[in-house]
Amino acid sequence: MESALPHGGDLGAARRLFPGAPEPFIDLSTGINPHSYPLPRLSSDVFARLPEPAALGRLAAAAANAYGAPSAGHVVPAPGTQILLPLVAGSVPPGRAAVLGPTYAEFSRVAALAGHEVAEVAEIHQLKDTDLAVVVNPNNPDGRFFKKDQLRDLANALERRSGLLVVDEAFMDVGPAGASLAGEVERRNIVVLRSFGKFFGLAGLRLGFALTAPALAARLAASLGPWAVSGPAIAIGEVALGDVRWAETMRKRLDGDARRLDSALTDRGIEIVGGTSLFRLVRVPAADALFRHLGHAGILVRRFAEQPTWLRIGLPGSEAAWDRLRASLASFA
Amino acid sequence: MESALPHGGDLGAARRLFPGAPEPFIDLSTGINPHSYPLPRLSSDVFARLPEPAALGRLAAAAANAYGAPSAGHVVPAPGTQILLPLVAGSVPPGRAAVLGPTYAEFSRVAALAGHEVAEVAEIHQLKDTDLAVVVNPNNPDGRFFKKDQLRDLANALERRSGLLVVDEAFMDVGPAGASLAGEVERRNIVVLRSFGKFFGLAGLRLGFALTAPALAARLAASLGPWAVSGPAIAIGEVALGDVRWAETMRKRLDGDARRLDSALTDRGIEIVGGTSLFRLVRVPAADALFRHLGHAGILVRRFAEQPTWLRIGLPGSEAAWDRLRASLASFA
Numbered sequence: 001m002e003s004a005l006p007h008g009g010d011l012g013a014a015r016r017l018f019p020g021a022p023e024p025f026i027d028l029s030t031g032i033n034p035h036s037y038p039l040p041r042l043s044s045d046v047f048a049r050l051p052e053p054a055a056l057g058r059l060a061a062a063a064a065n066a067y068g069a070p071s072a073g074h075v076v077p078a079p080g081t082q083i084l085l086p087l088v089a090g091s092v093p094p095g096r097a098a099v100l101g102p103t104y105a106e107f108s109r110v111a112a113l114a115g116h117e118v119a120e121v122a123e124i125h126q127l128k129d130t131d132l133a134v135v136v137n138p139n140n141p142d143g144r145f146f147k148k149d150q151l152r153d154l155a156n157a158l159e160r161r162s163g164l165l166v167v168d169e170a171f172m173d174v175g176p177a178g179a180s181l182a183g184e185v186e187r188r189n190i191v192v193l194r195s196f197g198k199f200f201g202l203a204g205l206r207l208g209f210a211l212t213a214p215a216l217a218a219r220l221a222a223s224l225g226p227w228a229v230s231g232p233a234i235a236i237g238e239v240a241l242g243d244v245r246w247a248e249t250m251r252k253r254l255d256g257d258a259r260r261l262d263s264a265l266t267d268r269g270i271e272i273v274g275g276t277s278l279f280r281l282v283r284v285p286a287a288d289a290l291f292r293h294l295g296h297a298g299i300l301v302r303r304f305a306e307q308p309t310w311l312r313i314g315l316p317g318s319e320a321a322w323d324r325l326r327a328s329l330a331s332f333a
Numbered sequence: 334m335e336s337a338l339p340h341g342g343d344l345g346a347a348r349r350l351f352p353g354a355p356e357p358f359i360d361l362s363t364g365i366n367p368h369s370y371p372l373p374r375l376s377s378d379v380f381a382r383l384p385e386p387a388a389l390g391r392l393a394a395a396a397a398n399a400y401g402a403p404s405a406g407h408v409v410p411a412p413g414t415q416i417l418l419p420l421v422a423g424s425v426p427p428g429r430a431a432v433l434g435p436t437y438a439e440f441s442r443v444a445a446l447a448g449h450e451v452a453e454v455a456e457i458h459q460l461k462d463t464d465l466a467v468v469v470n471p472n473n474p475d476g477r478f479f480k481k482d483q484l485r486d487l488a489n490a491l492e493r494r495s496g497l498l499v500v501d502e503a504f505m506d507v508g509p510a511g512a513s514l515a516g517e518v519e520r521r522n523i524v525v526l527r528s529f530g531k532f533f534g535l536a537g538l539r540l541g542f543a544l545t546a547p548a549l550a551a552r553l554a555a556s557l558g559p560w561a562v563s564g565p566a567i568a569i570g571e572v573a574l575g576d577v578r579w580a581e582t583m584r585k586r587l588d589g590d591a592r593r594l595d596s597a598l599t600d601r602g603i604e605i606v607g608g609t610s611l612f613r614l615v616r617v618p619a620a621d622a623l624f625r626h627l628g629h630a631g632i633l634v635r636r637f638a639e640q641p642t643w644l645r646i647g648l649p650g651s652e653a654a655w656d657r658l659r660a661s662l663a664s665f666a
Contacts, residue, residue, distance in 0.1 A: 052344060079412045082559065083558055204383065230565070232380075236380075
């Protein structure tokens, strides 16, 4: 087996793995919404000038409002949540970190870089006796979900030892209503991470947010410096985060797309074991064979080195892509 | 006196300081080229998809070629150089840091955040007995310039105590030919920082580079994570950095603009004490009065809290802006 790609979205690597595959290659290897938010017209100043503090403030206010954080002072805009991970991990003195897994591998990597002793644990109660606890909610790739009460209890337990709870809500835009912990970040030991690019289908823009109490928010912002977020990201982010109607319509559309994906998979006897409305996780004994079968048909899905029977499958973005996925699944022995 | 703005480019703050000023407000408070590189057409994928490793690799190769670094493996692309400063400062164990000043204030701030004891020193030989030495070359705001030999000697002296030399070449695009230290970064204790947005007039895009030996380059890249640079920045950066003809023509144009600015200033008896082709530094006994006079005329220049007789003045970007600057200077008593 070729080495598993460490992340989704690398069509260049997919083309090297499957050189004869038909084009256009269809990327179902990420959880990024294929129906991108329509790009507004951007003034050339957005590219030319340094982003101004007032514009960043408006973006933070739009994010606080959209995500339900107490105020703009609880919001740290960043060029994607990825770049926040080492800063958040480094905001706690090196100690014991635990990541509820299996999940996105970057948490363990950056926690170790920040000097923590890192464990991946399987149950939420195992996070209690740590200095840094990471929960992805809903989880990627299995969609495992925790209610607010469970996370509040965890934050209480961590507080006794000045431990920090990091809740990555990268896929909460399509999670249960009212489930976000964003409203609780007045507490000093919670950081909620929100990704802009996944739900809005603009991952290349690089925009994400840490929501946390103002003291830590100010420290994170100081580490990022004054112009971490690009002019285009600020301009587009402010508009998109304020577009409540688009978000409501899109949530319904994605729910429908996800159910359609379920049908396409279960029609072929493929077991769905989890996911969110932006991706499904399937368990297939011959996962590697299915990965290759789809790959040769020009469809990239996500494998997991540690979980050889899993595949994560994102949403097709066009009828042509749906047709090719259905046809390829139908011809899988 | 109102508190000095900590950075240039904040027209929102300028409008609050000078509420009756004519519009459009002219921003001469930065060293950003007003003649921006023409934006190429961007595919929607550039915004929608996660940037691919191959695209980042092409950008790194274009930067290595444009700046004269030994290879793409010596290049760390980042969303602006600002965000690299804490990573570079943190790549050395906390110790003694020295910044050759007066210069851009962010170096001292981030070195202190990284745990260093920071001194601003006036002469290059005072940097030798440190763990982290920072030189901006040519310097902002005074244009002070060091030859390669001087910096090589400094790197040698630092090497004896495993000290790191950081050379910020933010304005080297308009510096003397052949003066960049980019070709020397095979040495283990040199980091050269290059800013994309200033010379190319695309500061809102957020793109910059660290050039350094591959081992440190890999560590810096690991801290930034896989998608630190936005899709638009990668796409535009690769095209612009490969456009040698534009760069050559622009250097000449900026040199001409800078001489024109000199005339406009010296015609009014204003003393020029330094700068680069992207800005001039002037010394004016009544600097605050001139700042206000220009501000009321809708022209923002840069003051310095620590140097009350200095003003930094960038290049007007249009004939209308030149006319307004000349007229405002002419009416200054």
